[in-house]
Amino acid sequence: MDLRGVRRLEKQTLTEQELVEGCRRGDDVARRQLYERYAGKMMAICMRYMGNREEAEDLLHDGYIKLYGSFDKFDWQGEGTLPAWMARVMANLALQRLRKNDVMSQTVELENTAELRDDVDRPDEGPDIETIPKKVLMQFIEELPPGYRTVFNMHVFEGKNHIEIGKELGINNKSSASQLVRARAILKERVNEWRRQNGL
């Protein structure tokens, strides 16, 4: 952002409602503020779903274009509803894209089921993650296999149950559940590994 842009933003920081109204009108200042204010958060969502920066950036761009064009469909109902709506639009677009790439079709028998059994046999509460840098946690998610990652995101961050996930992704709900278990197992392993390496 150039200096002039910064000054302009400082001069008039729009409220959430003003942002909504401005974007609905197609006002450039409002659109810009919508971007500057939420792009970081939206980018995090994109990274979580897509798993790599390139596709995440594409998604962010297209997601914003979609957002700007959808304000007539959005009904602002108080502080916080704007970013929540934006996050939903982004996530849905991400899922649309992942479905298109056929991310969920998989050959289960090819997977290594040993570690999964391991995890079920020896469940624990899971290592503490609060002391781990968020960037590292993000990276763990990004490096999950795409199918696990998708289910993990939908379940953990969007609070969907396996029936809903199965329906949306066109997979069996059992498959959704088992992918979540696997995702969890991998994440645990990685967290433990990280903690060991960092002397925690």
Add this chain to the structure above:
Amino acid sequence: MKTTKDMKENDDIWLKQWKDCLEDYEEEVPVNGWERLQADLQANDNGQRSTVNGQVIPFRRWKVVAAAAVVVLVAGAGIWFLASDQAPQVPSVESPLAQLSQNDIPEPETPLDTIESEQEDDEEEPIATFVSEELSPADADITEQPAPAVQKSTKASAPATHTTQTSTTIAPQAKVSEPQAEETKREGTPIQVRNVNRNQAQRSATPVAVASQSNTSEEVGVVNRRQIRVSTDERMQNVTRLRGGQSNATTRSYTDITDMDRVYNSFSAHYDELYNKTEHLFDNGTGAYSTLDNALFLAGLVKKMQNQRSASDEQLYREIAGRLVELQQPNGMWKDSLLDPSSRTVDTDTESYICYALAWGLNNGLLSRKQYRDAVNHAWKAIGNCNSEPCLMAAEQVQKLQ
């Protein structure tokens, strides 16, 4: 002793921690993200009108004028025929236009001017559209001429930054607007170029191009951006060339397994120039060691060895395979450009080709199990779920390992 329910709850709490930790996390945003958006938004807001500038216009304007003149002449001829008593005497086969131009008729002069200026003011008049569509092949010819020069210059600046290249790989219709891209590139942001490109290509495109565009119109923006960004990879131009120009690899991961043969054949043909005997890798002609190209080559080599093996093939295979394993990242993947740790992580297909080639080597006694098995397993794990052809090839070999 914990019950199953307790365990499940514990796990759910653990997952909830992830949400709590990361819900408000902000990721670094793309460079010039807003500027790119703004450019696209402006293009959307203004519709096609926003793209009316630059070099194509003189041609179009000229054509509009010509078309207007034709219309006026025809109309004038009509009027003249209606008004003239002599009309019946003119032989109907001969062109009335020819006659007309030789006759001094005052009326057409004035309307001609009027229509001309109207057309210039508003490009969107139906008649203008009609004319531009009809004359577009000529349009394409004219604007296409400078293309070779452009290609040369982009090649020269190959190692430059990502977005500066708009290359042969974009799409058929984009070729038309290449000169434009080169022109605007120096002044504006690359992304603006893209928008201008896209729309102008659309406008001045031949009917064929228009048809192909409409197939993908839903995601035109997405596809074009991805293609352009990917085509910026310096390797692509050369790979396309080396693969015989028919490559469909304008996008990263969407290889065709016949690419294995193509890359294998062209790299073998240029072995001396392209194979770096100290790095034990192929350089696709750009000085960069593209992972995809080396992966494709190795997989192609494997395919060839399945029919016929020679000691030199095996030697080459071992060299490249060994080097690739050395360059495998801790997460089991490879970087897009083998010797550039800052490059992106490869896509699943690339990973699959490598995995396939390595696993085959293990299965066929070319690589030591002790030394390479972990690398293959690691790579295979990193691929995760997939159903692409390269991945299935890899799966088949990996299964045999067990």
